Amino acid sequence: MAEEIFDVVDDRDQVIGTAARSDVHGRKLRHRAVHVFVFNRNGELFVQKRAATKDSFPGRYDSSASGHLNSGEDYDACAKRELEEELGLVLPACRFRKHFKIDACEDTGWEFVWVYSTVTDEQPRINLDELATGEFWTQRRCRSMLASHPEQFARSFPLVFREFDRQRLWPAAPPAE
Numbered sequence: 091m092a093e094e095i096f097d098v099v100d101d102r103d104q105v106i107g108t109a110a111r112s113d114v115h116g117r118k119l120r121h122r123a124v125h126v127f128v129f130n131r132n133g134e135l136f137v138q139k140r141a142a143t144k145d146s147f148p149g150r151y152d153s154s155a156s157g158h159l160n161s162g163e164d165y166d167a168c169a170k171r172e173l174e175e176e177l178g179l180v181l182p183a184c185r186f187r188k189h190f191k192i193d194a195c196e197d198t199g200w201e202f203v204w205v206y207s208t209v210t211d212e213q214p215r216i217n218l219d220e221l222a223t224g225e226f227w228t229q230r231r232c233r234s235m236l237a238s239h240p241e242q243f244a245r246s247f248p249l250v251f252r253e254f255d256r257q258r259l260w261p262a263a264p265p266a267e
Contacts, residue, residue, distance in 0.1 A: 095161045096121045101194070103202045108161045115146075120194040121158065123201040124169045125250045126186075128154035128177065129209045129261050134226035136214055138176070140244060141222050146199070147244035149222065151235070154214075156246075158201070165204040173208070177224075178215030181208055189259055198246045205250055209261050229260055 094111040098119045114121050128136040136154040140147055157172040159165065169186055173179045185208050192203040216224055227235070233255070236248055254260075 094158065096158055097161045099194075099202065103191075103194075111158070115199070118200050120200050120202065122165065122168075123158050123198070123203050123246075124156060124165055124172060125153040125203055125205050125246070126155040126169050126173050127205070127207040127254065128173070128179070128214065129207060130226050131209065131211055132226075133261050134228055135232055135260075136177070136224055137227050137232065138216070138220075138224040139222045141218065141220055143219070150244045150247075151242055152244040152247050153250060154224070169204070169206045176217050176220045178217065179208075179210065179212055181210065181212075185210070187259075190253060190257065192249060192253065197249045201246070203246065203250065205254060207254075207259065207261070229255075 095108050096111060096114050097105045098107045098109050098114060098121060100106050100120065109119060137151050138154060140150050140152055142148045155172040155176040157168065159168045166183060166188070170183060173181065186206050187208065189205045189207060192198055194200045194202045214224060232251060236243065236251060240248055
């Protein structure tokens with residue numbers, strides 16, 4: 091299988107070239123990624139546990155779906171593609187909310203990251219090449235796990251989660267009956 095090719099970007103997220111994945115990561119070049127938070131109707135977040143075979147942060151918890159943009163791909167298309175590849179969820183673009191962008195930094199692995207969310211009743215069908223497992227967590231459990239076991243998460247997840255939480259973007263859970 092051919093190595094992925096990413097767009098290399100400058101400090102303003104403007105494309106300045108392309109490079110192979112290994113070169114981008116090895117040389118810590120700025121590039122692009124997305125994180126998608128998938129919520130169920132109860133307002134719980136699907137948290138994935140990365141497959142043990144992943145080249146970065148194997149076996150750690152991470153966003154519902156996340157990934158790099160391929161060269162020439164835009165953020166919106168990547169969010170839709172990653173959700174389908176990792177969780178088997180095929181949703182129309184109108185079901186995604188695009189929230190905020192995090193600038194490339196060490197904690198993101200030098201990725202500019204756009205963060206999206208969606209709410210669905212559809213059960214994720216995890217791709218075992220990408221994920222070991224996954225489950226829906228309450229807001230309280232997410233906060234608790236991050237506070238007590240931050241080492242169990244992929245490096246960028248705490249940054250993405252805390253900004254999502256700070257902006258109070260969690261969907262409202264239905265009222266208790």
